[in-house]
Amino acid sequence: MSGRGKSQSVRAKSPEPAHAKNPVRAKSARQPPKEPVKDTKKETQQITDESKPKKTKEFKQPKLTTEEKAPVPHKCVEVKTGSRMVKKGHSVDSNPNKILFTTIDQLTIKKKHKSESASIVNDTVKRIMDHMKKCTECFKDVNALRTGSYYENLKISNPDEFDVMLTVPVERVDIRLFGDDGAFYSVAFKRGKHSLDRFLDEDNTISASGMLTEFRNEVKKCVKILKDVRLEKKKKGCPAVTLLINGTGTVPISLDIVLGLEVRSSWPPFTQGGIDKIDIWLGTKVKKEQKFKGYYLVPKYEGKGTVEREGVCARDAWRISFSHVEKSILTNHGSQKTCCEASGTRCCRKDCLKLLKHLLGLLKAENPSLSKFCSYHAKTTLLHACCSRTKDSDWEAAQLGLCFQQLLEDFEGHLKDGMLPNFFIPSHNLLSSGHDRKSCQLLARRIEEERNNGFPIFHKSVGTTSITSP
Template sequence: MDGEDSGSPRLPPVRQRQEVQQQSSSVVEQPVSVPSDLADWIKLNARDLKISQRDRRWAAEMVNGFREHLLKFLKKESLFQSVEFLNTGSYFEKVKIYSPDEFDMMLKFPVLTTTELDGGLFHRIDLVHAPQGPIRDYLLENQLTLSSTKLLTEMFQLVRKFLKTYRGSPLHLHICHWEVNRKTPNSPADLRPEERTTALFIYLFIHVSEESELATRDPYRSRCGLGKKSRREIRNQPCYFVPKRLKGSPTPISRIKLKIITSHGNKKTCCEGHGTKCCRKLCLMLLKSPIEGLKQRFPKELDELCSYHGQTVFLHALACSSFLYLVDALQDHARRGDLPHFFVPECNLFSPTIFHRRALAFLVRALDEQKREGLPLLKPPALVSLLKPSTAAAHIILEKPTEKSSLPTASCLKLTLLFFLVVLFAFCCFWD
């Protein structure tokens, strides 16, 4: 295994799977008396969460053009001839809020055998026989185990090579250029205040066939609050592996999660009921707003917090349809230091090795303050860049358009393509 002897701490199991299913949260949904002014405030801000069609169309056009040209470029390389793109993330789940400032896409890469580590959170990826093709350059010394570092390094170098020739679509040829960001990982100092930023995260995924035991064993797939047909489709989904550092924020990418979230609120797939339209997706969007606001207000104290923690709380609480319940559930999980990964329940996302206890205590106090003050962070945040590339990033810088331009905004827009280089060499399992 790549980095198998690095001596990194193992993630402690939360509890046995059966106990997790029975006690995923100690908060029980009760009828809540909501003051009329708070209810009006929530409804008012709920209307402003969705991205406008004009902004969505313009950003998607830029991202799709980049994706198509990059895929053609990669297919010329022998190692990546069979890759394909899969869309994932909050934008494609239709729960992205305020502006289209982030896209997640997956590069699918085939693999043969896996070995489970850390209770299913990490896996070692092996080939059955020693290969003769170009993949040999990306194996460890045993000539069977894939090296995540070598694969990602090669991928990063290929994208840098691609950026030297790519100039964008003809419609945007005169308003954009590309540059490589050499700033420190946590510094957005190269962005001007009037600029908006859109990030396109591209992850290299390892595909596991649908026949694999890993693809169908998780009972959580049937506990998603959807109709029978949607649950059956979810159970038949394959799973993927992504190169990931052992310690740090969870990677918020999951094809199963995308299927669950996009199905809610759809009258053909959601709950199979005939009553009031499901509002769970809107509740999740509302929960993302104070999480993003808290991270912007307290970047140092809540550096480990991310939207995936809110999404995990949402997945555990699919039986409820109350935004305030989700806020209480997030606070309860933080208070107990116990948030089981929805798809790998042996992993605790609030474990001390992942989320510092002081940060959890700070999060509990911050949520208390928000509830006392009437959730002021539901208000859309100011337009500033919050990108924190892990190692390096490649930017598209769009110059300020002329007055006759048909672009939806006069502000400059940066599309940022991030590629992560792992520190610990393991493959992190994320269900499809």
């Protein structure tokens, strides 16, 4: 958003939020509400049922035709369905970009599959939320924050991984740095009583492991009677309670329920120089809005993985999380407000990320020594890239080939340097733990190889690949 508003307070947006955010939307006349809605569902149902058919038609008509007729700009026409036109010649063909468009097409989640998974997941989440609100004391105020690739429309291949953070608001807390790279913190109460007092350690900080254990028990309680759901074994240092759900004949769904503390205060000093880079890309106003939303802390152990570093004893702490901001800026990723909207120009930022995630998944499947790399590395690389190539015209949909090449070169650069700063905490190097120099170099070489040879690996398989989270 090119800073056009100069309003100081973010709250001041209330009078015209829709317009401010998206002028296009403002065009469509809003249907004035009809009859006041009655209490009972039955009555509501009847009213809608009677009046629905007519209205639906009115609204859909103009849309249908345009949607059906107009070719979606970013899809290559010849490649369109995958089922019809695509020849399975494994040679590198004349248009090297073709394989990219084809691959994107094949990574797209099928509507029916998505629908099935969504309903299963939503039922489960609703059940957990109800349980937390009604049957627990310390988790009764949780809110569900849907995050991760599925909810960012970046999930590829199968709708089989979902992330939901259940956030507990905390007030009057003292956030203290824990460790030296700015990613970990401990949380203490300033004064007064709080419903989380029972998790206090001897040093008056909230015990991450204690709270997570309790949280896990509550989740366990309420999914116990569900036959299709089972709990994955607790992994040390993992902030999520992972549920494995067997859908009807489909791939099992893994649903991460993450405990998070919601902190509504200004961001810690270690965030400086991180999100500030979006100024040129998205504007300072957007940055302010994001910062205003606060941040989250998820239970995570510090000091695990590498035992080499002496002196740092493994103690539990909270890791800072900006999942909500990631989601927000990825869904609203254009320098222009109309980027990727019907009336605007389509870009390929998200397609590039999907391809990178896919490539990484394939390379990992091929070589176990790359297991430490994860999709968050890919996402972070894209965020950095968006800050250096800030204009929407730098990411024209038709230039997918070039943009992807460039993004891969970026990634190779990070790997060769052994340095990929966390986008929000620049001093936190995502390649610092468990990524030895050798595996970084290896991955960089493999990517370069693919990039220079027309991505043979994309030709080989379109099988299901998924990248596990850190």
